[in-house]
Amino acid sequence: MGRLGALFLTRDEATAELIRSCRVRNEQVISLADCAFLGSASDTSFVDEWFASEGIDPASRRVVAVSLREYENAPGDFAERVAAAISRVQAAHRDVVFAACILDSSDRALAERIGALLPAQAALRIFDAGERIEPVVDFLSRCSAGLSMRYHAFLLLGSFCKPCVGLGYLPKVVSLYEDLGQADTLLSMNADTAEIIAALESVLAFDAQRAFALTNRVSELRKKSGESESILLDAIASIAPAKRGEIPEELFLNRVANDIAEKDRLRAQIARERRSVEEARARCAEVERERDAARGEVEEYAHSYSYRVGSTLLTLPRKLREALSKGAKGPKES
Numbered sequence: 001m002g003r004l005g006a007l008f009l010t011r012d013e014a015t016a017e018l019i020r021s022c023r024v025r026n027e028q029v030i031s032l033a034d035c036a037f038l039g040s041a042s043d044t045s046f047v048d049e050w051f052a053s054e055g056i057d058p059a060s061r062r063v064v065a066v067s068l069r070e071y072e073n074a075p076g077d078f079a080e081r082v083a084a085a086i087s088r089v090q091a092a093h094r095d096v097v098f099a100a101c102i103l104d105s106s107d108r109a110l111a112e113r114i115g116a117l118l119p120a121q122a123a124l125r126i127f128d129a130g131e132r133i134e135p136v137v138d139f140l141s142r143c144s145a146g147l148s149m150r151y152h153a154f155l156l157l158g159s160f161c162k163p164c165v166g167l168g169y170l171p172k173v174v175s176l177y178e179d180l181g182q183a184d185t186l187l188s189m190n191a192d193t194a195e196i197i198a199a200l201e202s203v204l205a206f207d208a209q210r211a212f213a214l215t216n217r218v219s220e221l222r223k224k225s226g227e228s229e230s231i232l233l234d235a236i237a238s239i240a241p242a243k244r245g246e247i248p249e250e251l252f253l254n255r256v257a258n259d260i261a262e263k264d265r266l267r268a269q270i271a272r273e274r275r276s277v278e279e280a281r282a283r284c285a286e287v288e289r290e291r292d293a294a295r296g297e298v299e300e301y302a303h304s305y306s307y308r309v310g311s312t313l314l315t316l317p318r319k320l321r322e323a324l325s326k327g328a329k330g331p332k333e334s
Contacts, residue, residue: 002028007235009228011035014175030231033179033224036152037159041141044134054125056097062144062204065101066124067153070110071169074189079110082147083117083124085196090122093204099125101139103150145203147196151176158182161218163210165199167191181217182210 002008002024009030010016016031051058068082075081086098100111108128115124129135140146140156146164148154151173157164158180166186168174177186185199203210241247 007231009231012172012175012179014171030228032228032231033221034155034176035225035228036155037218037222037225038229039137039156039159041137041160042134044138046129046132046135047138047142050127050135050139054097054099056125058142061095061097062093062207063097063099063142064200064204065127065140065143065146065148065153065157066098066111066114067101067103067107067146067148067150068110068114068167069104069107069149071149071189073169078189079114080117081191081193081196083114084193085200086114086124087118087122088193088197089200089204092201096204097125098123098147099127099139099143101136101153102126102128103136103153107150145200145207147200149173158214159218161211161214163203163207163214165196165203179217179221181213 002019002022005028007028007030008016008019008024009032010019011032011034013031016029019029020026056063066082066086071078090096090098100107100115102108102111108126111124111126115126118124127139129139137156140153140162141160143157143162145162146153146157148157148164149167149169151170154164154166154173154176158176164182164185166173166177166182167189168177168186169189174183174186177183185203187195187199191199236242236247
């Protein structure tokens with residue numbers, strides 16, 4: 001791809017360096033930010049129903065999202081360490097609820113194993129929306145904090161300015177924590193129970209301050225994401241299909257503004273206009289159906305016995321009037 005002149009808009013500097021190490025020219029690689037920072041969450045009935053079924057009032061309880069995965073280099077007693085940390089933190093904070101957010105079906109077995117290790121007075125709830133991403137985004141946006149190995153779980157939590165304790169099992173995870181200024185809550189995979197507890201306590205004790213600090217970082221990353229979109233759209237606009245109008249205008253919404261509220265307003269406006277067009281089409285289709293039905297009735301009437309009789313009866317007087325009108329022109333003709 002690099003030799004073909006592809007442009008790489010990377011989500012962090014570590015990824016940019018990786019691509020450059022593959023001998024891609026510097027001018028083809030731009031280090032920016034993940035497009036997730038331009039996203040937003042919408043309330044879903046799935047999350048509302050899940051909270052209700054679990055008996056959790058998110059207004060009075062702090063939910064900590066847990067997103068862990070099986071990893072070959074994890075300590076043999078990894079599940080036991082995490083379970084012990086969750087148990088201790090829950091005992092110290094009665095308003096805290098831990099919920100395993102399943103991003104991949106393969107994560108569920110580990111979550112259930114950790115849950116089975118917890119004492120009777122503690123619990124690890126399971127939030128599993130299957131293949132649906134909207135409820136996952138909604139759920140993470142409503143959490144207060146997280147404990148995560150999964151890159152995308154922390155990415156979404158970070159984009160919503162939610163602090164998170166991380167387990168740095170891959171360089172991309174470490175890079176994201178550094179970009180969001182949360183490196184002090186990033187632990188190694190070999191972290192023991194005491195270290196996990198200390199990090200969780202730090203996040204829960206200062207979640208408001210951390211959220212405020214995250215806001216500034218996210219604002220910077222959001223600008224980079226917007227810049228990335230602008231570069232991408234410029235590149236798309238320069239190709240032949242865009243010039244011929246084969247690429248829809250909706251793709252270029254972000255040219256108007258990188259402000260999320262403004263883009264949401266424009267998307268809503270487009271949705272309204274589409275609905276208006278669909279309604280107009282529906283009305284036209286209804287008028288056409290009525291027209292076709294009327295034509296059918298006319299044709300049926302034209303072929304009816306009564307119409308043919310009436311036409312015949314009207315034809316004779318008409319011909320008689322025509323003959324009389326011709327006769328009035330002169331005595332010879334009459």
